[in-house]
Amino acid sequence: MADWKKSLAKFVHRVEQKVDDQRQRGDWVGDGAPRIEPYRGYGMADRAYLKGRVLRGAPAPASRQDQSALLNLAGMIQRFESDEVAGARVRVVHPGGEVTVATDEEGFFEAWIHPDPPFSTNALWHRVELHLEHPAPAAPYVAPADILIPPPTSAFGVISDIDDTVVKTDATSMLRMARNVFLSNAYGRIPFPGVAAFYRALQHGAGAAPFNPVFYVSSSPWNLHDVLTEFLTIQQIPIGPLLLRDWGLSAQEAMPTGHAGHKLAAIRRILDLFPGMPFLLIGDSGQEDPEIYHRVVHDYPDRIRAVYIRNVTPRPERAAAIKRLGDEVQRAGSTLILADDTLACARHAAEQGWIRPETLDEIAEVARDQKEASPAGTKAVNRELSTEG
Structure with missing residues (x-):
């Protein structure tokens, strides 16, 4: 590990120890009462998947537009130093029944629910109740959880990465990524030009039934679930289930570096739960998205309509590898687009009839206002792949 990575890991670990000391002395803000943090679920009318976490103490405050870097750092420390409750019991109450699940050592729980009668397909979001059974709260504690049930008329689904795909994070540089994560908030994160309009166009599609589900599969930690939800809302990017991962902080590693295992498992769960739905996969060239999506195309033939990769890596050898x-993706019957910007992906989607052509005007207008430089090698690769004229 490079020296700066070791220094960063030691710094974060020291911060963690300081916070633990404060918590033990009783200086930490929050009453220490257990609470349920639900994450958006998803599924079919008769079967759905839900995840959440049981934590102690008050949640971090919502982002403010004028918030200082110091307050942002304090909020992030509070999020990352979550006091999880292992062995808690949560009762999930859904139409026609209930299921009780236990949390793991990090406080996470997962539940598969089978509503009877099934969820109505006339509504997109359905609410279930999460009751904290143990540790027993001083007063009855119930948290609502929302579950996305796409309509049968959805033409396709979208599975998208977040970091350096939707929002610029510099995920290829651990130091810059740490700065962006710890010193910023939802208002300080800016999406790539045209992303919001493009994702809205994909969600609305080009058919008579204007809803295609959008899922976000990211290596960002669950600790940032509220920040990412705020970011999507502020930027008017379609809300959908966020499938994040657990980060562990230690003196040896400040942030996890592997991505494939988590992302593949999350993508497979989605594809298996919606066996009749084709998908678009959207990611970036900075880490492992091309390799992960290539594997998905291989494992799920005829399910992936296209793979869109934003080129954020100014290295010709990376473009050649993609x-x-x-x-190989083409030989498997799908298409991979290595895109300089959002507009390139949108044009391809419009040509395929997946979005309405008129939505290109809004995307192009934003792209003109916030034009970005194109990393080296993109055009040459796309010419060889026959994805541009």
Whole structure:
């Protein structure tokens, strides 16, 4: 590990120890009462998946537009130093029944529910109740959880990464990413030009039934679930289930570096739960998205309509590697687009009839206002892949 990575890990670990000391002395803000943090679930009318976490103490405050870097850091420390409750019991009450689940050592719980009668397909979001059974609260504690049930008329689904795909995070640089994560908030995160309009266009589609579900599969930690939800809301990017991962802080590693295992498992769960739905996969060139999506195309033939990869890596050898993956994706019957910007993906989607052509005007207008430089190698790769004229 590079020296700066070791220094960053030691710094974060020291911060963690300081916070633990404060908590033990009783200086930490919050009453220490257990609470349920629900995450958006998803599924079919008769079967759905739900995840959440049981924590102690008050949640971090919502982002403010004028918030200082110091307050942002304090809020992030509070999020990352969550006091999880292992062995808690949560009762999930749904139409026609209930199921009780226990939390793991990090406070997470998962539940598969089978509503009877099934959820109505006339509504997109359905609410269930989460009751905290143990540790027993001083007063009855119930948290609502929302579950997305896409209508049978959805033409396709979208599975998207977040970091350096939707929002610029510099995920290829651990130091810059740490700065963006710890010193910023939901208002300080800016999406790539045209992303909001493009994702809205994908969600609305080009058919008579204007709703296609959007899922976000990211290596960002569950600790940032509220921040990312705020970001999507502020930027008017379609809300959908966020499938994040657990980060562990230690003196050896400040942030996890592997991505494939988590993302593949999350994507497979979605594809298996919606066996009749085709999907678009959207990611970036900075980490492992091309390799992960290539594997998905191989494992799920005829399910992936296209793979969109934002080129954030100014290295010709990376573009050449993606070109080789693109050749294999084409042989498998799908398409890989290595895109300089959002507009390139949108044009392809419009050509395929997946979005309405008129939505290109809004996306192009934003792209003109906030034009970005194109990393080296993109055009050459796309010419070889026959994805641009």
